[in-house]
Amino acid sequence: MLFNRKTILVLSLGALLQPAFASTADSAFCDSPWLKSxxxxxxxxxxxxADFQINVMSVDYKSPTQCTAKLNLRLNLPNQVxxxxxxxxxxxxxxxxxxxLNGNLDSPTASMPFF
Structure with a gap:
């Protein structure tokens, strides 16, 4: 089964973000320990x-439920599908x-917007 890059990215980030939402009820997303510069x-x-690496470049923290973060994503597809x-x-x-999530993904062959 072949997946396009956007599907793989969504799966990757979904796997990353899921534990933050699954934590205790009084824990707010913007206070997640991984969401720090x-x-x-x-x-x-x-x-x-696919393997992925996400670097949290900066976080603009307003409250436990309001923040904006700049992320640098690297996604490697080992099988080069x-x-x-x-x-x-x-x-x-x-x-x-x-x-x-908003931004663009670049690869050696194309640039793809991600919305």
């Missing part, structure tokens, strides 16, 4: 489909219980 997060999409070594700058915006 300078943090580096590494992960893998199941079955060695599609373009390997995709990377991009993304902005994560959190407003209460809603999180949005």
């Amino acid at each position: 300078g943090q580096v997060l590494n992960g893998r999409v199941s079955e060695n489909m 599609m373009a390997p070594n995709t990377h991009g700058l993304l902005t994560l915006s959190v407003n209460d219980k809603e999180a949005k």
Whole structure:
């Protein structure tokens, strides 16, 4: 089964963000320990489909439920099903219980907006 780059990115970031939402009820997303400037997060999409690294470049913290973060994403597809070594700058915006990602992904062969 082939996935496009956007699907793999969504799966990767979903795997990363899920523990933050699954933490205790009184814990707010913007207070998550990984959402701090300078943090580096590494992960893998199941079955060695893709490896990812997310560098938290900066966080503009307004409250436990409102913040904006600049993220540098590197996504490597070991089997090179599609373009390997995709990377991009993304902005994560959190407003209460809603999180949005915006930015562009670049690969050796193409540039792809991510909304």
